[in-house]
Structure formats: C-alpha cells, structure tokens
Amino acid sequence: MSLSNNGREALSAILSNESLFPRIKDSDLSSVASKLARKQVPAAGLTRADLLDLKEALGEVVFENTLDGLSPHHVKLLARRLDKNAPDIEVNTGRSALSYVRQILSGEVTETPASAAQPEPTPAPAEPKKNKYLGRKAFRTGR
Secondary structure, eight states: OOSOSOHHHHHHHHHHTGGGOTTOOHHHHHHHHHHHHHHHTTOTTOOHHHHHHHHHHHOHHHHHHHHHHSOHHHHHHHHHHHOTTOOHHHHSSHHHHHHHHHHHHHTSOOOOOHHHHSOOOOOOOOOOOOOTTTTOHHHHHTO
C-alpha cells in the first residue's frame, strides 16, 4: 500500500519528516536518486546542456553511478543522440560508447560535421562485360 497516489507527494513527505523515517540513510536516498535518474538520463530529447544540468543537480557521484548502471543499449543510444555523426568505432560497444559520452560531456569531443563524418562515396567500379559465348553448348563442347 502506498503512502499516497502521487509518488512526488510521498517522497516529499518522507524528506520533510525525517524523524518518522530513522532507518532511511543517505545511501538509500542516493540509490533512489540514482534509480530515478536512470530513467531520465536516456530520455529522448536531452541535449548535452540538459545532461550537464542534471549532473549538477544530482551530484557527480550519483550521476556517474547512473551512467555506469545504464545498459549497453541505452549508452549507445545516448552517445548517438549526443553526436549523431559519431564514428562507429566510438559507439560499437557499451564500454566505448560510455567513454565517448563522458568525453562529450567533458567537452573533449565536439559534434563532428556531417561532411567530416561521411567520407565521399567512391564511384562504383564498372561492371565487366558479359561474355556472350559462356553457357553456349557450342562453346562448352569445343565445336
């Protein structure tokens, strides 16, 4: 049974009446903040600035724990969202994508322009001419 229908009110009630909840430690509140942030960090529409604001609001430790707790799939999506033209080598595994996200957030990587990320396509090689004699019975038998 919940304290109220609104989870926000329940959290506010717990935080405003700490004396009624003596067993709730700071580490418990940090884990709750991390769980809530884990839902927000991979949310669509967040930019680098939004993530930096979120990092400031949560604190660096909670934010880093949140990034570490994301699944490889979500980290890859986050890296692609932050840099749409990211090289494939940077986002092909969860660990490399997490490193790339941290580089983006620290300002080491700026968004690459589309022309630099996409190499110019090379012209397709011309198709070789077909040999009209291949497959003919006369050619196969030597007559």
